[in-house]
Structure formats: C-alpha cells, structure tokens
Amino acid sequence: MRKRIIAGNWKMYKKMGEAKAFIAEVKGRLPITAKVEMVICPPSPYLSELVNESEGTSLKIGAQTMHDVEEGAFTGEVSPSMLADMNVEYVILGHSERRQYFNETDESVNKKVHAAFAHQLTPIVCVGESLEEREEGKTVERVSSQVEKAFNGISADQAKAAIIAYEPIWAIGTGKTATSEDANEVCKEIRQEISKLYDESTAAAVRIQYGGSVKPENIAELLSMEHIDGALVGGASLVADSFLKLVELAANE
Numbered sequence: 001m002r003k004r005i006i007a008g009n010w011k012m013y014k015k016m017g018e019a020k021a022f023i024a025e026v027k028g029r030l031p032i033t034a035k036v037e038m039v040i041c042p043p044s045p046y047l048s049e050l051v052n053e054s055e056g057t058s059l060k061i062g063a064q065t066m067h068d069v070e071e072g073a074f075t076g077e078v079s080p081s082m083l084a085d086m087n088v089e090y091v092i093l094g095h096s097e098r099r100q101y102f103n104e105t106d107e108s109v110n111k112k113v114h115a116a117f118a119h120q121l122t123p124i125v126c127v128g129e130s131l132e133e134r135e136e137g138k139t140v141e142r143v144s145s146q147v148e149k150a151f152n153g154i155s156a157d158q159a160k161a162a163i164i165a166y167e168p169i170w171a172i173g174t175g176k177t178a179t180s181e182d183a184n185e186v187c188k189e190i191r192q193e194i195s196k197l198y199d200e201s202t203a204a205a206v207r208i209q210y211g212g213s214v215k216p217e218n219i220a221e222l223l224s225m226e227h228i229d230g231a232l233v234g235g236a237s238l239v240a241d242s243f244l245k246l247v248e249l250a251a252n253e
C-alpha cells in the first residue's frame with residue numbers, strides 16, 4: 001500500500017503573517033495518521049520560518065522550485081543545499097508554470113531531480129499535457145516523454161522515493177478537473193512508463209499525485225482510483241479549513 005501524499009502548492013500567494021497564521025490554525029488539527037503525508041510548499045522567503053513553525057507536527061515543508069547547482073552567480077535563485085540547510089524536505093520540480101514562464105525544460109528538470117536526490121530532498125516531478133495536446137490525442141506520448149527525460153540517469157531506488165504529479169495544464173486553476181477515470185488512466189500510463197524504464201517493483205512503489213482544481217468536493221473520488229496516490233493542490237490549499245478537509249478525507253477514504 002503506497003502512502004498517500006497531499007501537498008499544497010501556494011504559488012505566489014500569502015504574506016508572512018498569513019503563512020504563519022495558516023500553520024497556527026492547522027497545527028493540532030491535522031489528522032493523526034500514518035496513511036497520509038502532508039506538505040505545504042510556500043513561497044521561498046517563508047520556507048525557513050514555516051519549517052520552524054511546523055516543527056513537532058506531521059506537516060512537512062517543500063519548496064516550489066530550485067536551481068540545480070550548489071552555489072554561484074545566479075541572481076535570484078535558491079540552491080538545493082540552501083533548501084537542505086533550512087530542513088526543507090520536498091521540492092516541486094518542473095511545474096507547468098515554471099516550464100511556461102521560466103523556460104524550464106525536460107533537461108533542466110532532469111538536472112534538478114539529480115540535485116534533489118544529491119541533497120536528500122524528495123522531488124515532486126510535475127508532468128502534464130496542454131489542452132491542444134489532449135485534443136490531438138497526444139497526452140500519453142507527451143507525459144511519458146516528460147517522465148522518461150526527468151528520470152534520465154536516476155536509479156531505481158531514487159525513482160521509488162520520487163513523487164510524480166500529473167497535472168493537465170488545462171485543469172490548473174480553471175475549475176475544470178479531469179474526470180477521475182481520465183486522470184487515473186494517465187496516472188496508470190505514467191506507472192507503466194516507470195515500469196518500462198525500471199521494473200515492476202519500482203513502478204509499484206512510485207507515488208503519483210493528481211493536480212488541477214482539486215478541492216474537498218472531488219478529492220475522495222480521485223483518491224478512490226487505483227493509480228492516484230494523492231494530490232498537488234493549488235487554490236484549495238490556501239485556506240486552512242479546506243486544506244484540513246483534504247487531508248482528513250485522504251486519511252479516511
């Protein structure tokens with residue numbers, strides 16, 4: 001049985017006070033369960049503070065992106081060793097917004113996956129097709145190729161510890177969710193790709209999240225699907241009550 005993982009991607013939202021208030025509000029109300037990992041990925045200026053604020057709770061903190069090298073003249077960037085130094089445990093890599101607005105490519109994502117493992121960070125590797133690709137029937141081809149490139153040179157043991165987030169671009173922030181059957185079908189193809197790249201036991205271990213307009217009203221149905229092990233949540237993770245509802249439902253379903 002794969003452990004579920006609900007991760008909130010706060011994107012570029014909240015001020016420090018609001019971020020701290022969120023942690024204070026969920027602290028003590030998180031379900032006590034070994035069934036679900038709970039992660040919040042705040043904007044990078046709040047990482048260190050939120051790691052401290054959530055200490056002693058089951059809530060883990062992740063970053064939304066990082067550079068792939070230790071240090072250097074890369075103005076504005078955050079390095080993997082800085083994240084590790086702050087006791088950040090997860091990092092989202094290759095989110096479609098990073099690919100679209102910040103020129104991330106399958107190759108740069110691959111370098112970052114290597115860097116994450118080199119610093120004991122758990123990567124949440126995002127893949128997903130555009131509406132155009134879906135309409136042209138290219139979803140599986142696109143997503144499988146993103147997975148293959150992201151995992152290039154990654155060992156089976158590392159792949160087992162990785163998390164893949166399937167986020168169809170057309171479902172992000174639009175209120176349109178893929179049907180749970182469609183989402184499950186693509187997650188199944190992703191698992192098959194991992195099996196092709198590695199073996200069945202690696203494919204059985206890797207955790208796959210669905211992302212795109214996930215909310216308390218649709219999470220149970222998504223999580224009831226065989227190949228969906230959790231969710232990467234944007235908007236609905238910004239409100240403490242709704243994040244709590246999501247993790248409770250994941251713990252109870």
Ligand SMILES: O=C(CO)COP(=O)(O)O
Binds near residue numbers: 009095167171213234
């Ligand atoms: O991009 C997402 C999470 O990474 C999804 O965002 P929404 O849940 O707001 O659609």
